[in-house]
Amino acid sequence: MSRAAPRVRTVFACAECGQQSPKWLGQCPACKQWNTLQEEIAAPEPKVGAAPRGWGTHAAAKPLPLREVEAREEQRQRTGIGELDRVLGGGVVPGALVLLGGDPGIGKSTLVLAALDRVARANPDRPVLYVSGEESARQVKLRADRLGVAARNLQVLAETDALKVLQAAEALAPAAVAVDSIQTQYLPELQSAPGTVTQIREVTARLMALAKTTETPIFLIGHVTKDGSIAGPRVLEHMVDTVLYFEGGGAHPYRVLRAHKNRFGSASEIGVFEMKAGGLAEVANPSALFLAERPEDAPGSAVTAVLNGTRTVLVEVQALVAPTGYGTPRRTALGVDGNRVALLAAVLEKKVGLEILPCDLFVNVAGGLSVDDPAADLAVVAALASSFRERALPARTLVLGEVGLAGEVRAVSQPGIRLAEAARLGFQRAIVPAASLRHADAPDGIELVGVTTVADALDRLA
Structure with a gap:
């Protein structure tokens, strides 16, 4: 039987x-x-006394007194791409696990392949491994030729079996590894399909063990869902050391690389790239880029300075106030929080007397950059008032300040470096909170005007 x-x-x-x-x-x-x-x-239950899955041959770590642990600054590996190194905190730390997400076609594979090429050139005596789970080696070669990637020690492995990837990485002992993408990798011992929660979690755990035990930096490229978050369980973002998102795309040629998590640096840094025929090009001066096409003497346009980590960027805030054709006025905001725009419009009506709430309000940050710095509040208010009154703001004037519900203009952080960036780009006047004047000296060639309320700021801008 x-x-x-x-x-x-x-x-x-x-x-x-x-x-x-x-x-x-x-x-x-x-x-x-x-x-x-x-x-x-479901994964089979382990037998009694059996070693856990993924149990390696490395010697077991022993507990040490904290005072005996050697504390030293990690020697970071430069990728050769300045904007990527900035977002990583100065370079990639040995043994770091970096997750890069973004919309399809935005340039994730292009950026990682270019970074590996430069790492390979900087380490000619060690191989660098690029694992492709979505493209064949021939397809990767076609992209490499277009990007000018030609490092002799850059190895390509077209494989989706995570065990074979781990074996290849251990045999090569590379200077860096990239896996494109993590959703395509699977472990044969697990009967789940690639991309499922169990597979993603287990494969990432194996790669994390490899990174930590061999001090090999590993880049993981991740798919994103319809709402823009990285596909897979949320625990994936908790397991890795750094989470980077590529933003932009569509009609904009510019890409913003933003850190959402970074154990080895600031989590608010950004890097700016421009997509060209030969790949991604770094933008060393984003402020000049975002202000390059600003119209002259146009109502509804204001310039402010926002902080992204250690970088100061000057951006143009545009607003359009129009009579509504519907029973309920529309509120549309791109690059700024829509709830914040509604709040600032209410402050304008209540504290300044502009009857703006019955109108349709449209607010946009030019260039596709997303702004969450409260220092941009006063620029949004100024742009809305300028469009409502059909009166352009003075040219070469910076508007800076956080707005409260009482109509007061509050101080902003690090006003000195914001004003220095404005002076470098030729701005001659700055409307700033009066409380910030105590913490900032006027750079050469720029006049500072301190204000305490929104009404006072709009009077100075008239």
């Missing part, structure tokens, strides 16, 4: 947080997201 095949046990795992359930549920009980539970084959 033939023995019956063992029954395969399945579970339902949440694609957002990894929570498992024995049956399908419309809403995940852990993260409260809808329609995220996916059926997977």
Whole structure:
């Protein structure tokens, strides 16, 4: 009599947080997201006394007294791309696991391949490994030729079996590794399909162990969902050391690389690139780029200085106030928080007397940059008032300040470096909070005007 095949046990795992359930549920009980539970084959229970999956041959670490631990600044590896090094905090740390996400076609693979080429040129005696799970080696070669990537020690591996990738990495002992993309990799011992919660979590754990034990920096490229977040369980972002997002695309040729998490540097840094026929080109002066096409004497345009980590960027805030053709006025904001725009419009009506709330309000940050610095509040207010009054703001004037609900203009952080950037680009006048004048000296060639209220600021701009 033939023995019956063992029954395969399945579970339902949440694609957002990894929570498992024995049956399908419309809403995940852990993260409260809808329609995220996916059926997977459950991993077999380990035998009693068996070593955990992924148990390596490395010697077990021993606890040490904290005072005996050697504390030293990590020697960072420069990628050769200044904007990428800036976002990483000065270069990639040995053993770091970096996750890069972004929309399809935005330039993730282009950036990583160019970075590996420069790392390979800087380390001619060590190989560098690029793992492609979505393209063949021939397709990678075509892109490399277009980008001018030709380092002799840059190795390409077209493979989706994570075990073979790990074996190749251990055999090569590379200076850096890139996996494009993490959703295509799978472990044969797990019966789940590639891209599922279990596969992504386990493959990332193996790659993290490789990075930490060999001090090899590893770049992971991740897919994104429709709402712009990196696909896979949220635990993926917790496991890695650095999470970078590529923003932009569409009609804009500019790309913004933003750090959302960085254990070895600032999590608010940005890098700016321009997509050209030969690949991504660094933009060393983003302020001049974002202000290059600013119209002269146009109502509804104001310039402010925002901070992104250690970088100061001058951006143009545009506003359009128009009579509404609907029962409910429209509020559209691109690059700024829409709720913040509604709040500032209410301050304009209540504290200044502009009847702006019955109108349609459109606010945009030129160039496609997203701004979350509260120092841009006064520029939004000035742009809205300028469009409503059909009166252009004075040229070469910077507007800076946070706006409160009482109509007051509050101080901003680091006013000195903001004003220095404005003076470098030829601005001659700056409307700043009066409280900030105590912490900043006027750079050569720029006049500082301190204000305490929104009404006072608009009077000075008239």
